[in-house]
Amino acid sequence: MTDLSTEVAALPDKSLLVMDDDAPLRTRLGRALEQRGFEPTLVGSVSEAITAVKSSPPAFAVLDMRLDDGNGLRVVEAVRDARPDARIIMLTGYGNIATAVQAVKAGAVDYLSKPADADDVVRALLARGDAPPPPPDNPMSADRVRWEHIQRVYELCNHNVSETARRLNMHRRTLQRILAKRAPR
Known part of the structure; x- marks a missing residue:
């Protein structure tokens, strides 16, 4: 965690949008990312996320794919429009190739299946270039x-x-x- 926290501390903008309709997961992930140095804004719906993006476009975003009031891809587009350099990660409980392709085409830099480890999320957010982040240390069986x-x-x-x-x-x-x-x- 210390190496990742050091990398996050060196960032000029640590603003992070976390969108998930699962409140306990959203809170845990938000706390874990805050402990690693990010400045998270937590939202539970697509409409809340779009409002947050309009008021203060984040440098980073961790978004759920499917929510009660819509699809996370709408938020990806809103973040891309407001801040083209933002790094966006999609999280989903529906891990499949088609949705991963959709997320990347919309502008997400990576796609992780839930439950994702906070360190894996940070690695994906900090990965640069075309090189994908390294595989997780302890992947699910x-x-x-x-x-x-x-x-x-x-x-x-x-x-x-x-x-x-x-x-x-x-x-x-x-x-x-x-x-x-x-x-x-």
Whole structure:
């Protein structure tokens, strides 16, 4: 953390917009990034984010892809219009190639799946040039990624096991067994 904090301390503008509709995640990430030297503004919706960008365009942004009131790509465009040199990272619980391509085309410099470690976010924000940031030190296991995806779809289906199983193309009983287990490491 000290190397990253030193790099952040050397920045002329440490303003950072953090947008996520998950309040506990937003607060934890905001605190962690503040401890590393950024000056975060925390918002929970697309409309709040656009208002914040208009009043004070940030040098950095960490944005959720999907929110209740819209898509994070709208905020990427607003940040790009207000401050073309801003470094934008997209976070999402829906890690897939199509949305990653959309985010990068819109102007994001990187795309990370939730839950993202604060150090990984800082590395992505500070990465320069075309070189991607180094891979995370402790990436999630494939089992954990699968479990996170199933949990997210289950939430989106309002905890309806049958609908979740249908959308995941999975047998209902198999899904019930997975949901009954603890999260893998």
